[in-house]
Amino acid sequence: MRVCYRMEYRLLEVLSFPKFNEEVAFKRLKSLRDVGLEVDERGATEVKLLGKGHSSVVFLSKHKEFGIVAVKVLRTDSKRDSLKQECKAMKQAQPIAPKIYSCGDEYVVMEFINGVNLEEYLKTLSACDELILLGLKILAVGKYLDDVGVDHHELSVLKDHVLIEASGRIRIVDFESSSLKPGRNLCRVFSGYFIRIPKVKLCCPSLSAEEGSTRELLKSYKGGNKEAYLELVKLILDKCLSSSCVCRG
Template identity: 25%
Template sequence: MASIKAGFETARKELEKEGKVEYYARGQRSVVYTCTYKGRKSIAKVEKKESNAKFRLENEAKWLKALNKKGIGPELYACGTGYIVCEFIKGKRIAEWLSSAKAGPIKKALLGIFSQCRVMDKMLVTKEEMHRPLKHIILFGGKPRMIDFERCHSTEKPQNVTQFCQFLMSRDIHPILEGKGIKFSNEKLIALLRQYRETPDEKAFLKLVSLLRLQ
């Protein structure tokens, strides 16, 4: 693979030696291609030239290197100026998966997501977009994987756990969970969230998990 200083066009020539590099999707700040990297199906995210948010992919690469050590995010394979190459995460987006899954697998998956959020909170990093992660959490075989860490940043007051709780309380998701028999009081959850914000320790976190009956 091309060196860290090389741009995507140089890296693309290397990727094309293994297989096709094909357009996959377009986001606000990048264009995504599917490719093969060392025999593994991968994606290449390339910064849009017209994007006003520069260095987002460099930021994502930095955080993936740190979070991969904790088992979070797609595995980072390579990166360079304005691009990253990482693991292709297949599966269903979280809202679609919740609608079709049963209560047992849902509880297990939600606990997995909360565990990842808790790890990031302890690292003093906020992923952002966890209050509405419709495109940012993929499930395959019941296992949740987070993607897209372009906006990830350090903070003294991380919000991963609290934002994900907001998602579960939302008008779109709360009824789905209730329909699966996963019932909880928004008011009680909000009260526990206040405690967690004030003292984000393990005791406060476990109270949230207990209210949601995920263990």
């Protein structure tokens, strides 16, 4: 889901995005007011759009009980007919995923995570130990999702789905492609972070998904050997922190 650069939208525009449909917009407006959103009954409220995806849009709003929340609504041209499966996945992925406050076929009201996306956060890091330890934290999150049976499917592209809170806590967002089945999140995180991010690769020049020991560990993990995770962590530490370095860029 890409970030939007036009910040303020009239709520009715968003509720029937991309083409205004009065009937759909007011139906959704009523549903959201019924579950506690503090929005004008005419839909004149201005909202900040957080992102647009192929099947949905996300905006900021205010809830009577929970304060500032994020709201996802289906696009009117979406091929999906419900957001409830995504809600189930997010509930199962707690506390990594945003907390769900209310869910319907056409909307999700959830926790707003006030974090920094991975791409921006990486710009603040230069030392290899910082970069590698961050990667290991994200890798652990991937394993957690595997353990609870949620396959995110999109974690090979981490910049769109990883937020880092001020406390350093890792959160995962945008579960629209997810499924409730044993997944390969850890393998996708490994590839997306340690192989695809240039400044991380500078810290780990000998680490490759195709290198023998790495390939065997990933294959073993995919085959159900969860102990392979610990061996992979050891391998990363050995190959990436064997000497101190500072990565630029």
